[in-house]
Amino acid sequence: MRIRRTRAGHQAASAPAAATAGAPAAAEAARPRRAVRRLRGWGGVSAMAAACAVTAAAVLLPLARTSPGTAHRNAVQEPATMAAAPFAPADTCQDPEASLAPSGMDGPTIERIRKAGKLVAGVDQNSFKWGYRNPDGHLDGFDIDLVKAIAKDILGREDAVIYRAIPTSQRIPALQEGRVDVVVRTMTINCKRLEDVAFSTAYFEAGQQVLAPKGSHITGYDASLQGRRICTAAGSTAEAALKAKSYGAAAVSVPNQLDCLVRLQLGEVDGIITDNALAAGQAAQDPSVQLVGAPFTREFYGVAMNKDASDLVRRVNKVLENYRAGGEQSPWAVSYRKHFENVLPGQAQPPAPKYRNG
Known part of the structure; x- marks a missing residue:
């Protein structure tokens, strides 16, 4: 994972560009400022991702x-997405x-x-x-x-x-x-x-639920996802749910849940769908995000x-x-x-x- 610096001087993990089809122009224009603001407020998710990768290799x-x-x-190559259930x-x-x-x-x-x-x-x-x-x-x-x-x-x-x-x-x-x-x-x-x-x-x-920044117009797994970039982990039940009913969202698939949180921090996605039990841990890491709406599955x-x-x-x-x-x-x-x-x-x-x- 490459490390780049924002204009504010903070370090941020460089992630592949997320899918942006259907994203509102205003959200696109605000992306860099939002990314810097979130990294200032929390500043640890990208660093944690990089640290985890280094530690994994060593331990x-x-x-x-x-x-x-x-x-x-x-050696295992890039993981393939499991067929969605x-x-x-x-x-x-x-x-x-x-x-x-x-x-x-x-x-x-x-x-x-x-x-x-x-x-x-x-x-x-x-x-x-x-x-x-x-x-x-x-x-x-x-x-x-x-x-x-x-x-x-x-x-x-x-x-x-x-x-x-x-x-x-x-x-x-x-x-x-x-x-x-x-x-x-x-x-x-x-x-x-x-x-x-x-x-x-x-x-x-647990149950599937939406995680979004505080102040977001996303209100849950509903029509408020229209035109938003929503991240899920490949092979997860969240990915299957979004494929079955997207509400007009642009789906972004990544290997691990933490990748979704990194992308949210960088402003590359607008929300995450995951198990609320996992999302609670992510919200504990970053006080600028919260669970919205109600769980829409029972798992x-x-x-x-x-x-x-x-x-x-x-x-x-x-x-x-x-x-x-x-x-x-x-x-x-x-x-x-x-x-x-x-x-x-x-x-x-x-x-x-x-x-x-x-």
Whole structure:
């Protein structure tokens, strides 16, 4: 990522030009001034993006490195966009959140992970409060806490993890190709994805919502998007929703959610559609943006795994049973208070698990 200086002397990340079809001329003319103003007011998103990229290269193992029990694979090139699934009511299967019954029994996948001595987890490192880098360089967040609980249950140590940062659109390929054992990355359970991967029971409930600058004329997922440049992450349910019903918006697709926030800071897009749980973390990073309108979907996050790893699915569901247990003192509640109490009020308990026969 190149670094350039604005006329005011502030550093800003240089991003590819966003799609501008249909954008109002006034918005185009105001773009440079708006970008400088936002960078003055916050000044950290672009720097954070660059810092995350440098840290990832030094600390996280590359996604294409060989996973335990898999053959060497070539380096991953620019991620391809996953085929968009219809948005809510999206699902044609019954009870997509219903997973396999929990079990503490070992199986071939568990034995392979134990033999390797590490759980290989696909995570985010750019989503504040979910998976991100602390100032001391360590990964932190709600999803990271859950990864640690899974590793402790299977391997006896919460630090027995190889973290691999993956973009949104690479979550499914990473599992199918054996580059990771689990993906814990704010991944919505839906029928389309169940064709390719297996999911645990739900561990968090969210909904798609619009994030826009304070003072914007955008009022939500509605006609106020007409002519606006709206950013989504490639392969996300937000991207699918915008494709299904755009309200006249010009869609801009990027690999990761943080890229959307950077572009919003630079004035290259007018708004973002993403899970409100992710957007709350972005709003906590930048007080000049806010969630607008109401959530227009109801979605549940699950731990994703390979479809053939039924023993691991059952084991993760067992971990989640214990993770939810204990009410306000449960590990789930402790992690929620740590990360979300001040930025995402109103969800003080996890969704109830659903199981299917078999």
